[in-house]
Amino acid sequence: MLHLEIVTPEKKIFSDTVEDVYLPGEDGEMGVLSLHAALVTVLKPGELRYQKDGETIELAIGAGFAEVAQDKLIILTDMALDDEQIDIEKAEEAIKRAEEALKLHEGDDPQHTAQLELTIAKNIFAIEFKRKRRKSI
Structure with a gap:
């Protein structure tokens, strides 16, 4: 164990x-x-x-x-x-806000850019995870 x-x-x-x-x-x-x-x-x-x-x-x-x-x-x-804790609408909003911030501050701060890209990646995966779980139920 x-x-x-x-x-x-x-x-x-x-x-x-x-x-x-x-x-x-x-x-x-x-x-x-x-x-x-x-x-x-x-x-x-x-x-x-x-x-x-x-x-x-x-x-x-x-x-x-x-x-x-x-x-x-x-x-x-x-x-x-878990899939029940994921709100697709909130995740999509977070992606949109991060993408807008990336466009607005493109190249300003590499650390901030990396954080925004991570936010996008996490939320994209959360949406995919929730949709996959819905199909398997």
Whole structure:
């Protein structure tokens, strides 16, 4: 068994033992099982899946980091939502605002540009995740 913790700036989303975890690493999807080698990796916006008591739980996560040590996996991310928590209209509005801000401040501040691009990527993935879940129900 593997102890999984998912933490956002607002709160601890999940803390319990699970069978396995699949997460969106910077270089692609990565699986983590009990006794995985220790590592730290960057996370990109995408789908995080874990299996608990034979049930697969899926979350849309934002950017962040994952640390594996012994039989523990800690996910630090700026977003972790299930499909019921995603509001497509709000996500579309956030994308529109970020795109407008990018046009307005193009090239001004590379860090601000990266943050706006991340906002767009997270919200695009959240919309895709919600739509995918709707089709599979």
